[in-house]
Amino acid sequence: MDRNELADFLRTRRERITPADVGLPAGRRRRTPGLRREEVAHLAFISTEYYTRLEQARGPHPSREVLAGLARALRLSDAERDHLHELAGAPPALPPGPPRDVRxxxxxxxxxxxxxxxxxxxxxxxxxxxxxxxxxxxxxxxxxxxxxxxxxxxxxxxxxxxxxxxxxxxxxxxxxxxxxxxxxxxxxxxxxxxxxxxxxxxxxxxxxxxxxxxxxxxxxxxxxxxxxxxxxxxxxxxxxxxxxxxxxxxxxxxxxxxxxxxxxxxxxxxxxxxxxx
CATH class of the missing domain: 3.30.450.180 (Beta-Lactamase)
Structure with a gap:
């Protein structure tokens, strides 16, 4: 688990999303670009304290369930989701069988x-x-x-x-x-x-x-x-x-x-x- 890289990645992904993107009111006093930490935590179904510790590079090893919630809350692409798992030291699970669909x-x-x-x-x-x-x-x-x-x-x-x-x-x-x-x-x-x-x-x-x-x-x-x-x-x-x-x-x-x-x-x-x- 690379805590520093994970923290930076989460912060940059959070800052690129506007409240309107996830159906939240913008409010008048928003001192940070993108979403607030508590908003991401709410969307990911984790505590604000836990998410804050992840962004401060002092959080525990997140479970696959937590990573899935963060990927959903931050609207990550497939590549970004895989990168999130790699940074967290939990490579994404492969499909149950060899893929057979050809692009x-x-x-x-x-x-x-x-x-x-x-x-x-x-x-x-x-x-x-x-x-x-x-x-x-x-x-x-x-x-x-x-x-x-x-x-x-x-x-x-x-x-x-x-x-x-x-x-x-x-x-x-x-x-x-x-x-x-x-x-x-x-x-x-x-x-x-x-x-x-x-x-x-x-x-x-x-x-x-x-x-x-x-x-x-x-x-x-x-x-x-x-x-x-x-x-x-x-x-x-x-x-x-x-x-x-x-x-x-x-x-x-x-x-x-x-x-x-x-x-x-x-x-x-x-x-x-x-x-x-």
């Missing part, structure tokens, strides 16, 4: 990437969004049930689109799932995925037992595509931190045979692909 701007972004296969995965490697080239390179995800769009199920229970780094992906995806299980210990879908993989794959069980959580970045991989042959791509994985998701982008070297293969795939699309591939 509209991310959908628009992956559609605008030229000659790039791009898709978004959840913390547990569910494919949540994809562009046409990703569908042509990997599979038409719209043609399979959401449960079967999980890349870990593909890696341990089937074929992973003929990629060259299946073993490395198995390790890195298990490490990522281990971290997700730690962040969402009560989520039934996370538990079910782990249980299914443990029951169905000795390889996964061995990797899971290692408790490794280090990230192993993959920089390049090769797809053995059934229509256009081998395609070597650069791999860039960008974290979407606020939703615990990852944007994965596959691109080929300019002027390479792989770029020509991707260009051909962008024309062929998924029209001739067997979705069970």
């Amino acid at each position: 509209r701007s991310i959908y628009d972004l992956i559609e605008r990437l030229p000659l790039s296969a791009a898709f978004v995965t959840s913390a547990t490697l569910d494919v949540l969004a994809w562009n046409d080239l990703a569908a042509a390179l990997m599979e038409d995800f719209s043609a399979v049930p959401p449960r079967e769009r999980n890349l870990m199920r593909r890696a341990f229970f089937g074929t992973l689109y003929g990629v060259s780094d299946t073993e490395a992906f198995a390790r890195s995806s298990t490490q990522r799932l281990r971290r997700a299980a730690g962040r969402y210990p009560a989520d039934p879908d996370v538990k079910a995925l782990v249980e299914d993989l443990l029951a169905g794959s000795a390889t996964f069980a061995e990797l899971w037992a290692s408790h490794d959580v280090d990230r192993e970045p993959t920089l390049r991989k090769t797809f053995n595509h059934p229509l256009v042959g081998p395609i070597t791509v650069n791999c860039d994985a960008l974290d979407i931190a606020d939703s615990d998701q990852q944007l994965v982008i596959y691109t080929a070297e300019p002027g390479s045979p792989s770029e020509e293969a991707l260009r051909l795939l962008s024309v062929i699309g998924t029209q001739r692909m067997d979705v069970t591939h």
Whole structure:
């Protein structure tokens, strides 16, 4: 808990809010900008003495309930609320399970990437969004049930689109799932995925037992595509931190045979692909 920073943050947030913003009368004799301390305390359902001590950097460690009341009273944005929790030494609680909703701007972004296969995965490697080239390179995800769009199920229970780094992906995806299980210990879908993989794959069980959580970045991989042959791509994985998701982008070297293969795939699309591939 950083008492001095917390005190300054509370004061500056209080001073920017006018009484009218929260439905209070302004009054004639208001010697402080924004709200008074007692007004914030009233709105947050805490005592004026307690709030005053927080602003004077001598208050006790506030509970999550107190922080929620202060965030509401001070009309904090999501980013400000998270910052308040960090200053108070009580990081905001994560949602009960991995977020699955993808922002509209991310959908628009992956559609605008030229000659790039791009898709978004959840913390547990569910494919949540994809562009046409990703569908042509990997599979038409719209043609399979959401449960079967999980890349870990593909890696341990089937074929992973003929990629060259299946073993490395198995390790890195298990490490990522281990971290997700730690962040969402009560989520039934996370538990079910782990249980299914443990029951169905000795390889996964061995990797899971290692408790490794280090990230192993993959920089390049090769797809053995059934229509256009081998395609070597650069791999860039960008974290979407606020939703615990990852944007994965596959691109080929300019002027390479792989770029020509991707260009051909962008024309062929998924029209001739067997979705069970």
